[in-house]
Amino acid sequence: MKPAPFTYHRPASLAEALTLLLRHGPAAKPLAGGQSLGPMLNMRLARPAHLVDLNDLIELDSLRVTEDTLEVGALTRHHRLANAPEVQRSLPLLGAAAASIGHYTIRQRGTIGGSLAHADPAAQLPLIAVTLGATLVISGPDGSREIAAADFLQSIMTVDLRDGELITAVRFPLPVGDLWAYEAFSRRHGDFALVSVALSFSRDAEGKIVALRLGLGGVDTVPLRLPEIEARGQGRLADENTIRDLAIATATAIAPEDSEQVPAVYRRELAETLVVRAFKAAVNREEGA
Amino acid sequence: MSAPTQDPLTLSLSVNGETHEVRVPARKLLSDVLRDDIGLTGTHVGCEHGVCGACTILIDGRPARACLTFAVQMEGHEVTTIEAVGRPDTLSALQQALHEEHGLQCGFCTPGIVVTFEHYLRENTNPTAEDVRDVLSGNLCRCTGYQNIVVAVLKAAARMRGELA
Numbered sequence A: 001m002k003p004a005p006f007t008y009h010r011p012a013s014l015a016e017a018l019t020l021l022l023r024h025g026p027a028a029k030p031l032a033g034g035q036s037l038g039p040m041l042n043m044r045l046a047r048p049a050h051l052v053d054l055n056d057l058i059e060l061d062s063l064r065v066t067e068d069t070l071e072v073g074a075l076t077r078h079h080r081l082a083n084a085p086e087v088q089r090s091l092p093l094l095g096a097a098a099a100s101i102g103h104y105t106i107r108q109r110g111t112i113g114g115s116l117a118h119a120d121p122a123a124q125l126p127l128i129a130v131t132l133g134a135t136l137v138i139s140g141p142d143g144s145r146e147i148a149a150a151d152f153l154q155s156i157m158t159v160d161l162r163d164g165e166l167i168t169a170v171r172f173p174l175p176v177g178d179l180w181a182y183e184a185f186s187r188r189h190g191d192f193a194l195v196s197v198a199l200s201f202s203r204d205a206e207g208k209i210v211a212l213r214l215g216l217g218g219v220d221t222v223p224l225r226l227p228e229i230e231a232r233g234q235g236r237l238a239d240e241n242t243i244r245d246l247a248i249a250t251a252t253a254i255a256p257e258d259s260e261q262v263p264a265v266y267r268r269e270l271a272e273t274l275v276v277r278a279f280k281a282a283v284n285r286e287e288g289a
Numbered sequence B: 001m002s003a004p005t006q007d008p009l010t011l012s013l014s015v016n017g018e019t020h021e022v023r024v025p026a027r028k029l030l031s032d033v034l035r036d037d038i039g040l041t042g043t044h045v046g047c048e049h050g051v052c053g054a055c056t057i058l059i060d061g062r063p064a065r066a067c068l069t070f071a072v073q074m075e076g077h078e079v080t081t082i083e084a085v086g087r088p089d090t091l092s093a094l095q096q097a098l099h100e101e102h103g104l105q106c107g108f109c110t111p112g113i114v115v116t117f118e119h120y121l122r123e124n125t126n127p128t129a130e131d132v133r134d135v136l137s138g139n140l141c142r143c144t145g146y147q148n149i150v151v152a153v154l155k156a157a158a159r160m161r162g163e164l165a
Helices: A014-027 A037-042 A078-083 A085-090 A092-099 A104-109 A112-118 A124-131 A227-233 A240-253 A264-287 B030-037 B093-100 B110-123 B129-136 B147-160
Strands: A007-009 A028-031 A050-053 A063-065 A069-073 A135-140 A143-148 A153-155 A166-173 A179-185 A195-203 A209-217 B009-015 B018-024 B056-059 B062-065 B078-080
Touching (some): A078 A085, A078 A092, A092 A179, B093 B147
Parallel strands (some): B009 B078
Antiparallel strands (some): B009 B018, B056 B078
16 A cells, blocks of 8 residues: 655646656646545555646645636635635636545545546536536646537546646536435445436526536546536426426436445436435525525 | 755754754655654554544644655654643543543543644634544544443533633
Protein backbone atom coordinates (compact mmCIF):
# COMPACT_ATOMS: atom_id res chain seq x y z
CA MET A 1 0.00 0.00 0.00
CA LYS A 2 2.79 2.41 -0.86
CA PRO A 3 2.95 4.24 -4.18
CA ALA A 4 5.60 3.40 -6.78
CA PRO A 5 8.36 6.03 -7.07
CA PHE A 6 7.62 9.19 -9.04
CA THR A 7 9.14 12.56 -9.68
CA TYR A 8 7.21 15.32 -7.94
CA HIS A 9 6.52 18.67 -9.59
CA ARG A 10 4.86 21.63 -7.97
CA PRO A 11 4.15 24.25 -10.64
CA ALA A 12 3.45 27.79 -9.46
CA SER A 13 1.30 28.74 -12.44
CA LEU A 14 -1.15 27.19 -14.88
CA ALA A 15 1.31 27.81 -17.75
CA GLU A 16 4.02 25.93 -15.87
CA ALA A 17 1.65 23.05 -15.11
CA LEU A 18 0.63 22.78 -18.77
CA THR A 19 4.27 22.79 -19.90
CA LEU A 20 5.10 19.98 -17.46
CA LEU A 21 2.09 17.92 -18.51
CA LEU A 22 2.94 18.35 -22.20
CA ARG A 23 6.60 17.52 -21.67
CA HIS A 24 5.91 14.29 -19.80
CA GLY A 25 2.79 13.31 -21.74
CA PRO A 26 1.17 10.04 -20.65
CA ALA A 27 3.89 9.53 -18.00
CA ALA A 28 2.48 12.47 -16.02
CA LYS A 29 -0.62 12.69 -13.87
CA PRO A 30 -2.05 15.91 -12.48
CA LEU A 31 -2.70 15.76 -8.72
CA ALA A 32 -5.55 17.91 -7.42
CA GLY A 33 -7.39 16.86 -4.24
CA GLY A 34 -5.95 13.35 -4.48
CA GLN A 35 -8.98 11.66 -2.94
CA SER A 36 -9.33 9.26 -5.89
CA LEU A 37 -5.81 9.36 -7.32
CA GLY A 38 -4.29 8.86 -3.86
CA PRO A 39 -5.88 5.43 -3.30
CA MET A 40 -5.05 4.43 -6.89
CA LEU A 41 -1.39 5.36 -6.30
CA ASN A 42 -1.28 3.58 -2.95
CA MET A 43 -2.76 0.43 -4.47
CA ARG A 44 -0.51 0.87 -7.53
CA LEU A 45 -3.46 0.87 -9.86
CA ALA A 46 -1.79 4.04 -11.19
CA ARG A 47 2.01 4.35 -11.48
CA PRO A 48 2.76 7.66 -13.16
CA ALA A 49 6.45 8.54 -13.44
CA HIS A 50 5.62 12.21 -12.85
CA LEU A 51 3.13 13.77 -10.50
CA VAL A 52 2.19 17.39 -11.19
CA ASP A 53 0.71 18.90 -8.02
CA LEU A 54 -1.92 21.53 -8.89
CA ASN A 55 -2.63 22.66 -5.34
CA ASP A 56 -0.67 25.91 -5.64
CA LEU A 57 -2.88 27.09 -8.54
CA ILE A 58 -5.24 28.78 -6.10
CA GLU A 59 -6.62 31.02 -8.87
CA LEU A 60 -8.50 27.89 -10.02
CA ASP A 61 -10.29 27.70 -6.64
CA SER A 62 -13.03 30.12 -7.58
CA LEU A 63 -16.77 30.72 -7.94
CA ARG A 64 -18.21 33.33 -10.28
CA VAL A 65 -21.90 33.96 -10.85
CA THR A 66 -23.09 36.04 -13.79
CA GLU A 67 -26.59 36.47 -15.18
CA ASP A 68 -26.42 33.29 -17.27
CA THR A 69 -23.56 31.23 -15.80
CA LEU A 70 -22.14 29.81 -12.60
CA GLU A 71 -18.46 29.29 -13.33
CA VAL A 72 -16.65 27.00 -10.92
CA GLY A 73 -12.86 26.89 -11.01
CA ALA A 74 -11.48 23.37 -11.41
CA LEU A 75 -9.65 23.38 -8.06
CA THR A 76 -12.78 24.33 -6.08
CA ARG A 77 -13.22 21.84 -3.24
CA HIS A 78 -16.51 20.01 -2.69
CA HIS A 79 -16.81 21.49 0.81
CA ARG A 80 -16.80 25.01 -0.63
CA LEU A 81 -19.36 24.09 -3.31
CA ALA A 82 -21.58 22.54 -0.64
CA ASN A 83 -21.52 25.65 1.56
CA ALA A 84 -21.04 28.69 -0.67
CA PRO A 85 -24.02 31.10 -0.48
CA GLU A 86 -23.65 31.96 -4.19
CA VAL A 87 -24.09 28.27 -5.08
CA GLN A 88 -27.04 27.89 -2.73
CA ARG A 89 -28.68 30.92 -4.35
CA SER A 90 -27.99 30.14 -7.99
CA LEU A 91 -27.74 26.33 -8.17
CA PRO A 92 -28.71 24.60 -4.91
CA LEU A 93 -28.85 21.23 -6.72
CA LEU A 94 -25.10 21.46 -7.28
CA GLY A 95 -24.48 22.34 -3.63
CA ALA A 96 -26.63 19.46 -2.36
CA ALA A 97 -24.90 16.97 -4.66
CA ALA A 98 -21.48 18.23 -3.54
CA ALA A 99 -22.52 17.89 0.12
CA SER A 100 -23.22 14.19 -0.45
CA ILE A 101 -19.79 13.29 -1.85
CA GLY A 102 -17.82 10.75 0.20
CA HIS A 103 -17.28 12.05 3.70
CA TYR A 104 -16.69 15.42 5.40
CA THR A 105 -12.92 15.02 5.40
CA ILE A 106 -12.84 13.85 1.78
CA ARG A 107 -14.89 16.91 0.73
CA GLN A 108 -12.31 19.25 2.25
CA ARG A 109 -9.76 18.13 -0.38
CA GLY A 110 -11.65 16.72 -3.39
CA THR A 111 -12.11 19.08 -6.35
CA ILE A 112 -14.70 19.46 -9.11
CA GLY A 113 -12.05 19.28 -11.86
CA GLY A 114 -10.65 16.12 -10.32
CA SER A 115 -14.06 14.49 -10.09
CA LEU A 116 -14.83 15.21 -13.75
CA ALA A 117 -11.40 14.10 -14.97
CA HIS A 118 -11.66 10.91 -12.91
CA ALA A 119 -15.11 10.17 -14.42
CA ASP A 120 -16.44 7.57 -12.04
CA PRO A 121 -19.86 6.64 -13.49
CA ALA A 122 -21.45 6.84 -10.02
CA ALA A 123 -19.97 10.21 -9.04
CA GLN A 124 -22.14 13.21 -8.20
CA LEU A 125 -20.57 16.13 -10.07
CA PRO A 126 -20.36 14.49 -13.51
CA LEU A 127 -24.07 13.66 -13.16
CA ILE A 128 -25.00 17.24 -12.28
CA ALA A 129 -22.79 18.59 -15.09
CA VAL A 130 -24.42 16.31 -17.69
CA THR A 131 -27.96 16.85 -16.43
CA LEU A 132 -27.68 20.64 -16.43
CA GLY A 133 -25.73 20.85 -19.70
CA ALA A 134 -22.52 22.22 -18.19
CA THR A 135 -19.51 23.12 -20.31
CA LEU A 136 -15.92 22.33 -19.38
CA VAL A 137 -13.16 24.82 -20.08
CA ILE A 138 -9.93 23.01 -20.91
CA SER A 139 -6.52 24.61 -21.27
CA GLY A 140 -3.79 23.03 -23.33
CA PRO A 141 -0.79 23.69 -25.55
CA ASP A 142 -2.97 25.33 -28.23
CA GLY A 143 -4.87 27.60 -25.87
CA SER A 144 -8.23 26.80 -24.37
CA ARG A 145 -11.27 24.96 -25.68
CA GLU A 146 -14.77 24.32 -24.43
CA ILE A 147 -16.62 21.03 -24.49
CA ALA A 148 -20.02 19.88 -23.24
CA ALA A 149 -19.75 17.64 -20.16
CA ALA A 150 -21.77 14.96 -21.99
CA ASP A 151 -19.16 14.88 -24.80
CA PHE A 152 -16.21 15.07 -22.42
CA LEU A 153 -17.28 11.97 -20.47
CA GLN A 154 -16.76 9.06 -22.87
CA SER A 155 -16.87 5.95 -20.71
CA ILE A 156 -15.86 4.61 -17.29
CA MET A 157 -12.85 6.71 -16.23
CA THR A 158 -12.35 7.71 -19.87
CA VAL A 159 -12.57 11.37 -20.90
CA ASP A 160 -11.66 13.63 -23.79
CA LEU A 161 -8.51 15.05 -22.20
CA ARG A 162 -5.34 15.00 -24.31
CA ASP A 163 -1.68 15.13 -23.30
CA GLY A 164 -0.81 18.50 -21.84
CA GLU A 165 -4.42 19.47 -21.14
CA LEU A 166 -6.09 20.45 -17.88
CA ILE A 167 -9.66 21.28 -16.95
CA THR A 168 -9.62 24.85 -15.65
CA ALA A 169 -13.32 25.55 -15.07
CA VAL A 170 -16.84 24.16 -15.28
CA ARG A 171 -19.63 26.47 -16.50
CA PHE A 172 -23.18 25.72 -15.45
CA PRO A 173 -25.84 27.58 -17.46
CA LEU A 174 -28.31 29.70 -15.47
CA PRO A 175 -31.08 29.97 -14.64
CA VAL A 176 -32.36 26.48 -14.00
CA GLY A 177 -35.74 25.41 -12.62
CA ASP A 178 -36.38 26.40 -9.03
CA LEU A 179 -37.49 22.90 -8.04
CA TRP A 180 -34.74 20.38 -7.69
CA ALA A 181 -33.57 17.22 -6.00
CA TYR A 182 -30.58 14.93 -5.82
CA GLU A 183 -31.48 11.43 -4.66
CA ALA A 184 -29.08 8.51 -4.38
CA PHE A 185 -29.02 5.03 -2.95
CA SER A 186 -25.86 3.47 -1.56
CA ARG A 187 -25.42 0.52 0.75
CA ARG A 188 -23.47 2.51 3.34
CA HIS A 189 -23.57 6.23 4.05
CA GLY A 190 -20.90 7.94 1.95
CA ASP A 191 -20.30 5.01 -0.40
CA PHE A 192 -20.63 5.42 -4.12
CA ALA A 193 -24.28 5.32 -5.13
CA LEU A 194 -25.65 2.29 -6.91
CA VAL A 195 -28.07 4.64 -8.66
CA SER A 196 -28.47 8.40 -8.37
CA VAL A 197 -30.97 10.88 -9.81
CA ALA A 198 -30.59 14.58 -10.49
CA LEU A 199 -33.78 16.52 -11.14
CA SER A 200 -34.53 20.13 -11.94
CA PHE A 201 -37.73 21.82 -13.15
CA SER A 202 -40.14 24.70 -12.67
CA ARG A 203 -43.92 24.95 -12.58
CA ASP A 204 -45.79 27.52 -14.66
CA ALA A 205 -48.79 29.54 -13.44
CA GLU A 206 -51.04 26.51 -13.95
CA GLY A 207 -48.71 24.26 -12.01
CA LYS A 208 -47.44 22.47 -15.12
CA ILE A 209 -43.89 21.17 -15.42
CA VAL A 210 -41.53 23.30 -17.51
CA ALA A 211 -37.74 23.30 -18.05
CA LEU A 212 -37.53 19.70 -16.91
CA ARG A 213 -34.06 18.17 -16.58
CA LEU A 214 -33.58 14.59 -15.49
CA GLY A 215 -30.28 12.71 -15.23
CA LEU A 216 -29.27 9.32 -13.87
CA GLY A 217 -25.97 8.09 -12.50
CA GLY A 218 -24.84 4.51 -12.00
CA VAL A 219 -26.98 3.05 -14.78
CA ASP A 220 -24.46 3.27 -17.62
CA THR A 221 -20.75 3.82 -18.25
CA VAL A 222 -21.40 7.58 -18.04
CA PRO A 223 -24.09 9.69 -16.37
CA LEU A 224 -27.14 9.93 -18.61
CA ARG A 225 -29.49 12.79 -19.28
CA LEU A 226 -32.84 11.47 -20.44
CA PRO A 227 -34.33 13.95 -22.97
CA GLU A 228 -37.18 11.61 -23.93
CA ILE A 229 -38.36 11.45 -20.31
CA GLU A 230 -37.99 15.21 -20.04
CA ALA A 231 -40.21 15.63 -23.12
CA ARG A 232 -42.73 13.20 -21.67
CA GLY A 233 -43.04 15.23 -18.46
CA GLN A 234 -43.09 18.67 -20.04
CA GLY A 235 -46.44 20.48 -19.64
CA ARG A 236 -47.97 17.98 -17.22
CA LEU A 237 -48.97 18.53 -13.60
CA ALA A 238 -46.39 17.17 -11.12
CA ASP A 239 -49.01 14.94 -9.54
CA GLU A 240 -48.93 11.36 -8.38
CA ASN A 241 -49.90 9.98 -11.83
CA THR A 242 -47.29 11.96 -13.76
CA ILE A 243 -44.54 11.14 -11.30
CA ARG A 244 -45.36 7.44 -11.37
CA ASP A 245 -45.52 7.46 -15.20
CA LEU A 246 -42.17 9.23 -15.54
CA ALA A 247 -40.54 6.90 -13.02
CA ILE A 248 -41.73 3.78 -14.86
CA ALA A 249 -40.71 5.27 -18.22
CA THR A 250 -37.25 6.03 -16.78
CA ALA A 251 -36.81 2.46 -15.56
CA THR A 252 -37.76 1.21 -19.03
CA ALA A 253 -35.48 3.67 -20.84
CA ILE A 254 -32.26 2.59 -19.13
CA ALA A 255 -30.20 -0.56 -19.70
CA PRO A 256 -27.98 -0.95 -16.65
CA GLU A 257 -25.19 -3.47 -16.47
CA ASP A 258 -26.10 -6.84 -14.99
CA SER A 259 -23.76 -8.17 -12.34
CA GLU A 260 -23.96 -10.79 -9.63
CA GLN A 261 -23.61 -8.17 -6.92
CA VAL A 262 -26.14 -5.76 -8.46
CA PRO A 263 -28.59 -7.28 -10.94
CA ALA A 264 -29.84 -4.98 -13.70
CA VAL A 265 -33.41 -5.40 -12.53
CA TYR A 266 -32.40 -4.07 -9.12
CA ARG A 267 -30.85 -0.94 -10.62
CA ARG A 268 -34.01 -0.45 -12.70
CA GLU A 269 -36.18 -0.64 -9.62
CA LEU A 270 -33.88 1.72 -7.77
CA ALA A 271 -34.11 4.18 -10.67
CA GLU A 272 -37.90 4.06 -10.55
CA THR A 273 -37.98 4.55 -6.77
CA LEU A 274 -35.43 7.37 -6.83
CA VAL A 275 -37.24 9.29 -9.59
CA VAL A 276 -40.40 9.19 -7.47
CA ARG A 277 -38.45 10.31 -4.39
CA ALA A 278 -36.75 13.10 -6.34
CA PHE A 279 -40.02 14.59 -7.61
CA LYS A 280 -41.61 14.35 -4.17
CA ALA A 281 -38.57 15.90 -2.49
CA ALA A 282 -38.57 18.76 -5.02
CA VAL A 283 -42.30 19.47 -4.62
CA ASN A 284 -42.26 19.06 -0.84
CA ARG A 285 -39.32 21.42 -0.47
CA GLU A 286 -41.18 24.11 -2.40
CA GLU A 287 -44.34 23.59 -0.43
CA GLY A 288 -42.41 23.57 2.84
CA ALA A 289 -43.66 20.10 3.74
CA MET B 1 10.11 26.62 -13.87
CA SER B 2 10.57 24.83 -10.58
CA ALA B 3 13.24 22.14 -10.77
CA PRO B 4 11.91 18.59 -10.58
CA THR B 5 12.70 17.19 -7.20
CA GLN B 6 15.08 14.23 -6.94
CA ASP B 7 14.78 11.54 -4.27
CA PRO B 8 15.45 11.60 -1.44
CA LEU B 9 14.25 15.13 -0.82
CA THR B 10 15.13 17.38 2.06
CA LEU B 11 11.87 18.84 3.31
CA SER B 12 11.12 21.45 5.89
CA LEU B 13 7.74 20.66 7.44
CA SER B 14 5.78 22.65 9.97
CA VAL B 15 3.94 20.28 12.30
CA ASN B 16 2.07 21.48 15.40
CA GLY B 17 3.92 24.79 15.15
CA GLU B 18 7.40 23.23 15.09
CA THR B 19 9.66 23.00 12.07
CA HIS B 20 11.07 19.57 11.24
CA GLU B 21 13.67 18.80 8.61
CA VAL B 22 13.35 15.36 7.07
CA ARG B 23 15.00 13.48 4.19
CA VAL B 24 12.40 11.32 2.49
CA PRO B 25 11.44 10.15 -1.00
CA ALA B 26 8.63 12.04 -2.78
CA ARG B 27 6.41 8.96 -2.65
CA LYS B 28 6.46 8.79 1.14
CA LEU B 29 3.00 9.34 2.60
CA LEU B 30 2.52 12.09 5.15
CA SER B 31 1.16 9.49 7.58
CA ASP B 32 4.46 7.54 7.38
CA VAL B 33 6.64 10.64 7.61
CA LEU B 34 4.75 11.83 10.70
CA ARG B 35 5.20 8.46 12.38
CA ASP B 36 8.60 7.23 11.15
CA ASP B 37 10.59 10.41 10.58
CA ILE B 38 9.06 12.88 13.03
CA GLY B 39 8.08 10.39 15.72
CA LEU B 40 4.48 11.51 16.08
CA THR B 41 2.78 8.14 16.33
CA GLY B 42 -0.61 9.45 17.43
CA THR B 43 -1.63 9.58 13.76
CA HIS B 44 -2.71 5.99 13.12
CA VAL B 45 -2.52 4.10 9.86
CA GLY B 46 -5.50 1.89 9.14
CA CYS B 47 -6.55 1.28 5.55
CA GLU B 48 -4.08 3.47 3.62
CA HIS B 49 -6.65 4.35 1.00
CA GLY B 50 -8.68 7.08 2.62
CA VAL B 51 -11.58 5.01 3.89
CA CYS B 52 -11.05 4.41 7.61
CA GLY B 53 -10.19 7.93 8.80
CA ALA B 54 -7.66 6.83 11.47
CA CYS B 55 -4.91 9.01 9.90
CA THR B 56 -6.95 12.22 9.80
CA ILE B 57 -4.85 15.34 10.45
CA LEU B 58 -5.38 19.04 9.75
CA ILE B 59 -3.78 20.82 6.79
CA ASP B 60 -3.91 24.58 7.32
CA GLY B 61 -6.65 23.91 9.87
CA ARG B 62 -8.83 21.69 7.66
CA PRO B 63 -9.19 17.91 8.04
CA ALA B 64 -7.43 15.64 5.55
CA ARG B 65 -6.32 12.05 5.22
CA ALA B 66 -2.58 11.87 5.90
CA CYS B 67 -2.48 8.62 3.87
CA LEU B 68 -3.75 10.46 0.77
CA THR B 69 -1.19 13.22 1.14
CA PHE B 70 2.51 13.14 0.32
CA ALA B 71 4.78 14.82 2.84
CA VAL B 72 6.43 16.73 -0.02
CA GLN B 73 3.11 18.48 -0.65
CA MET B 74 3.16 19.97 2.85
CA GLU B 75 6.07 22.36 2.39
CA GLY B 76 4.62 25.81 3.01
CA HIS B 77 1.58 24.39 4.81
CA GLU B 78 0.83 23.90 8.50
CA VAL B 79 0.10 20.34 9.64
CA THR B 80 -1.71 19.70 12.93
CA THR B 81 -1.85 16.24 14.48
CA ILE B 82 -3.61 14.68 17.45
CA GLU B 83 -0.55 15.47 19.59
CA ALA B 84 -1.59 19.15 19.48
CA VAL B 85 -5.01 18.40 21.03
CA GLY B 86 -5.26 18.54 24.83
CA ARG B 87 -2.80 17.06 27.32
CA PRO B 88 -3.08 13.96 29.52
CA ASP B 89 -3.88 16.14 32.55
CA THR B 90 -6.04 18.66 30.67
CA LEU B 91 -8.13 16.96 28.05
CA SER B 92 -9.98 18.98 25.43
CA ALA B 93 -13.75 19.23 25.87
CA LEU B 94 -14.20 16.59 23.19
CA GLN B 95 -11.62 14.22 24.68
CA GLN B 96 -13.20 14.63 28.12
CA ALA B 97 -16.66 13.84 26.75
CA LEU B 98 -15.36 10.76 24.90
CA HIS B 99 -13.78 9.60 28.15
CA GLU B 100 -16.98 10.12 30.16
CA GLU B 101 -19.32 8.58 27.60
CA HIS B 102 -17.17 5.54 26.80
CA GLY B 103 -16.68 6.86 23.26
CA LEU B 104 -13.71 4.60 22.71
CA GLN B 105 -12.59 1.12 23.58
CA CYS B 106 -9.40 0.00 21.83
CA GLY B 107 -8.68 3.61 20.82
CA PHE B 108 -7.22 2.91 17.40
CA CYS B 109 -9.73 5.08 15.52
CA THR B 110 -9.93 7.75 18.23
CA PRO B 111 -7.17 10.14 17.06
CA GLY B 112 -8.84 10.49 13.64
CA ILE B 113 -12.24 11.05 15.22
CA VAL B 114 -10.92 13.65 17.67
CA VAL B 115 -9.04 15.59 14.99
CA THR B 116 -12.06 15.55 12.64
CA PHE B 117 -14.49 16.80 15.28
CA GLU B 118 -12.12 19.32 16.88
CA HIS B 119 -12.37 21.07 13.51
CA TYR B 120 -16.02 20.29 12.83
CA LEU B 121 -17.26 21.64 16.17
CA ARG B 122 -15.56 24.94 15.48
CA GLU B 123 -17.33 25.22 12.13
CA ASN B 124 -20.64 23.86 13.47
CA THR B 125 -21.23 24.75 17.11
CA ASN B 126 -24.75 23.32 17.38
CA PRO B 127 -24.97 20.09 15.35
CA THR B 128 -27.84 17.62 15.46
CA ALA B 129 -27.22 13.92 16.09
CA GLU B 130 -27.86 13.42 12.35
CA ASP B 131 -25.16 15.97 11.45
CA VAL B 132 -22.71 14.22 13.76
CA ARG B 133 -23.52 10.84 12.24
CA ASP B 134 -22.99 12.23 8.73
CA VAL B 135 -19.49 13.45 9.64
CA LEU B 136 -18.71 10.34 11.71
CA SER B 137 -19.46 8.17 8.65
CA GLY B 138 -15.94 9.09 7.50
CA ASN B 139 -14.32 7.32 10.47
CA LEU B 140 -14.56 3.57 11.01
CA CYS B 141 -14.77 2.25 14.57
CA ARG B 142 -15.05 -1.48 15.18
CA CYS B 143 -15.55 -1.35 18.97
CA THR B 144 -18.14 1.15 20.03
CA GLY B 145 -21.02 0.86 17.60
CA TYR B 146 -20.70 4.68 17.27
CA GLN B 147 -23.60 5.45 19.59
CA ASN B 148 -21.40 6.62 22.47
CA ILE B 149 -19.25 8.68 20.11
CA VAL B 150 -22.33 10.55 18.89
CA VAL B 151 -23.42 11.15 22.50
CA ALA B 152 -19.92 12.37 23.41
CA VAL B 153 -19.66 14.76 20.44
CA LEU B 154 -23.06 16.29 21.28
CA LYS B 155 -22.02 16.62 24.94
CA ALA B 156 -18.76 18.31 23.96
CA ALA B 157 -20.64 20.65 21.63
CA ALA B 158 -23.03 21.62 24.44
CA ARG B 159 -20.10 22.27 26.81
CA MET B 160 -18.27 24.31 24.21
CA ARG B 161 -21.40 26.42 23.82
CA GLY B 162 -21.41 26.90 27.60
CA GLU B 163 -24.75 25.10 27.98
CA LEU B 164 -23.46 22.19 30.04
CA ALA B 165 -21.05 22.03 32.93
